[in-house]
Amino acid sequence: MELNSALSLQQKQQLKLNTKMLQSLQLMTLPLSELQTTINEALETNPTLVLNAPKHASSPSYDRVSDRVSAQGYEASANFNEWMENAVFQEVTLQDHLNEQLGCTRVNSKVETVARILISNLDKKGFHTSPPSSILKPEQMPFLQDALTLIQSFDPIGVGVTNYKESLIVQARALGIKGEEEIAFCGLVNNELEKMRAGKKTEVTKDLNIEEEDLDALYEFLQSLTPYPGLKYSSDLDEYIIPDLSIKKEKGQLILRVNTSALPLLTIDPSYQEMEAELKEDKKQNKEALEYLKTQMGQANDLIQQVELRNTTLEKVGVVLLDKQRDYFMYGPQFIHPLILKDVAEIVQVHETTI
Template sequence: MLKPSLQLKLGQSLTMTPQLQQAIRLLQLPILDLNAQIQEALEENIMLEMEDLPDVPSTSADSTAEVEAIRADELWQSRSTERIQDGGWNGEGRPMSEYADESGQTLRDHLLWQLEMEHFEPRQVLIGEAIVDSINDDGYLEAGIEEILDCLDEDPPVTEKEVEKTLTKVQRLDPIGVGARSLSECIILQLSQLDWKTPGLQLAIEIAGDHLDLVATRDYGELRRGLRTSEDDLHDALALIRGCNPRPGLAVSPAGAEYVIPDVFVRNVDNRWQVEISPTGVPRLSV
């Protein structure tokens, strides 16, 4: 027969409360994701506000000089590596004759300056400005002829032939290849600036016009059979194509460097490694 009874037991257990679960999840987040979570919390809860970031400890003159020396050495090494490259096409080294402009001038400013300096008629300058406004940072024309015509309100109306003629003059500006509507046209514009007696030039222009897909897949056998050319002639033509810059606009306005903010600093102090949490980018909240 069953009888009711009371029993007393002692034990330990870990209860994952919502607060503990949230703390564990936040501890695993990197700084960028943590900042995103904090920003979301600030937008949802009007009672929260962000405190000022703590001042970053100042470094001594010796340590600053050491950091600057390291940066200068790294910059020299990177420049030396960039001087021997192929414009982004393959890994075969060649000396570079052009370097990116670090003056801070944008591609648009560079092209507009040339519109004023070159022999453009006043009407062509207006058309050229509309064309330049449609060129992206890589140097490619994103808008079509019809879209450019819609942006122009002149009397008498601008014709399609005038836009094509002005675009041809814009494509002769620096950097060579700017204003192209496709990668094929960009390469052909750059190849057209070479001496016509250059070995493999005619073949290179033909490949750039119709067979870039085979170059991308490295199907050189099919390319040689389709063009009915020798291996040496094909090699010369491909070398000319690889020497072109697929993004000519970046030679004037290169993409800005993106710096990574570390989560922690590891320093060797008195032969002992110390780990410090980076105070940069870690906001503090208060209620």
């Protein structure tokens, strides 16, 4: 086999991203919660990056404050602080809160016994984990309804029921809803919520035999209630999705807001800028310090600009959504229009992977 060497020309097109561009793309696609984590990590590792917080007046010195406190008052304060430090903190559970109210209520002892059994059967939402009749003895059944009525009158209103629909109805009755309004509200909660979510208000008004204005008032009242009242006393920490954008209908107008309040305002520490100016007076001797400072300040400045670019791009995307899906936001899901990433990217003038 004969081997020959030869030269050939090839034309290739390559796109190389530097570190700054890669970081910018990564920040652009991060959800708000992860962006918060990234910013917090940068604040910990980069000394030149600080929060742009307003300056507060300095606190008075300890000597000045202590001069105003008598020896007796200081001793009492110290004793109180010591007691607070040694005190055992105990969270109040839903069961604790209900049992405390039960203990302050004058009631038949047998009703109280049944009520305590029912309270122990509630989950963190305030709902029965097992049917009440299944956890009571036959001789306790005559006191079941009185015990349920008693528990449902306690704070928070709406516990001691089977599900969120019953809870909403109990809350509504406690707030004074009655008569035809109560009948319509119960029908709305029990049978019409799915239609309301789908925007089928006309069907709901026919089903409930009420005017659209009355339906709007009932639905607004419904939204003011709490579907899971027991969670007020739950120690579980739930994770919530923080929206980057919000589009709300206010007084017949659609309002677009970029959620910048969840992100801290960043800036470069002025003291390091002053330090850089001082070090530049003798560049040869301070070469390493200047390079370190320049690198850290450059990274801090890049992060600040990238966060601002992200917010600007988000706002542009929101404007496109507002324009293309106005009918959806105004009138409901049935008016949504087809919209693909490519179309949005072309309008915003970014790559579709950024959207």
